[in-house]
Amino acid sequence: MDIIDPRIEEYVERFTTPHEPLLAELSEETARELGMPQMLTGPVAGRFLEFLVWVSQPKRVVEIGTFSGHSALSMAAALPDGGHIDACELDPERAAFAQRYFDRSPHGSKITLHVGPALETLERLEGEFDFVFIDAEKEGYVGYYEAVLPRLAERGLIVADNTLSSGRVVDEAPPIAAFNEHVAADPRSVQVLLSVRDGMTLIRKA
Numbered sequence: 001m002d003i004i005d006p007r008i009e010e011y012v013e014r015f016t017t018p019h020e021p022l023l024a025e026l027s028e029e030t031a032r033e034l035g036m037p038q039m040l041t042g043p044v045a046g047r048f049l050e051f052l053v054w055v056s057q058p059k060r061v062v063e064i065g066t067f068s069g070h071s072a073l074s075m076a077a078a079l080p081d082g083g084h085i086d087a088c089e090l091d092p093e094r095a096a097f098a099q100r101y102f103d104r105s106p107h108g109s110k111i112t113l114h115v116g117p118a119l120e121t122l123e124r125l126e127g128e129f130d131f132v133f134i135d136a137e138k139e140g141y142v143g144y145y146e147a148v149l150p151r152l153a154e155r156g157l158i159v160a161d162n163t164l165s166s167g168r169v170v171d172e173a174p175p176i177a178a179f180n181e182h183v184a185a186d187p188r189s190v191q192v193l194l195s196v197r198d199g200m201t202l203i204r205k206a
């Protein structure tokens with residue numbers, strides 16, 4: 001199911017500032033070398049993430065699910081001085097690919113890539129998080145949410161990607177639906193599900 005009319009999607013992309021040449025190159029090489037380019041946040045959702053970081057000015061960002069590095073680099077571009085991203089990726093080949101692009105970017109030194117299961121990485125990281133982007137396997141979202149919510153700063157923000165699951169949430173029961181219901185029923189948080197690309201939910205503490 002198309003969540004948004006493809007002509008509207010095309011229009012939205014046309015009137016959004018395009019991503020930087022390095023990110024365009026990353027996207028092309030991702031499609032060629034790794035496949036599954038639909039996993040990338042892409043130019044519109046990537047720009048949206050960059051805006052969220054630009055507005056909220058987080059010092060500590062955690063990304064859960066880095067793939068080839070598009071979203072991490074989009075966020076890194078808007079970090080304030082002293083801001084840092086801990087990026088979690090399970091797959092060593094994808095992590096190596098992302099690291100090559102981090103090394104080429106003027107913002108890459110703001111990102112530390114942790115290779116391995118994100119829940120284990122989260123346990124090793126200390127302190128509070130100002131901004132968390134959840135974009136790994138959908139079956140794990142409830143566990144990631146439960147791991148990060150108690151550690152979210154008072155004015156912190158969680159962004160969860162793919163919360164519309166290509167529209168399947170409406171009449172099927174994809175794994176993300178359980179996450180959406182879990183968050184909606186949680187009195188500890190306030191959320192808004194936006195129909196940006198494949199659905200992005202913004203969550204803060206109540």
Ligand SMILES: C[S@@+](CC[C@H](N)C(=O)[O-])C[C@H]1O[C@@H](n2cnc3c(N)ncnc32)[C@H](O)[C@@H]1O
Pocket residue numbers: 039040041042064065066067068069070071072088089090091094116117118119135136137140
């Ligand atoms: C949708 S992709 C991430 C896309 C990326 N955020 C972007 O915008 O370009 C999901 C990634 O999560 C990774 N992943 C899956 N399970 C994971 C886990 N338990 N811990 C860390 N990463 C995981 C996958 O290997 C995959 O690369």
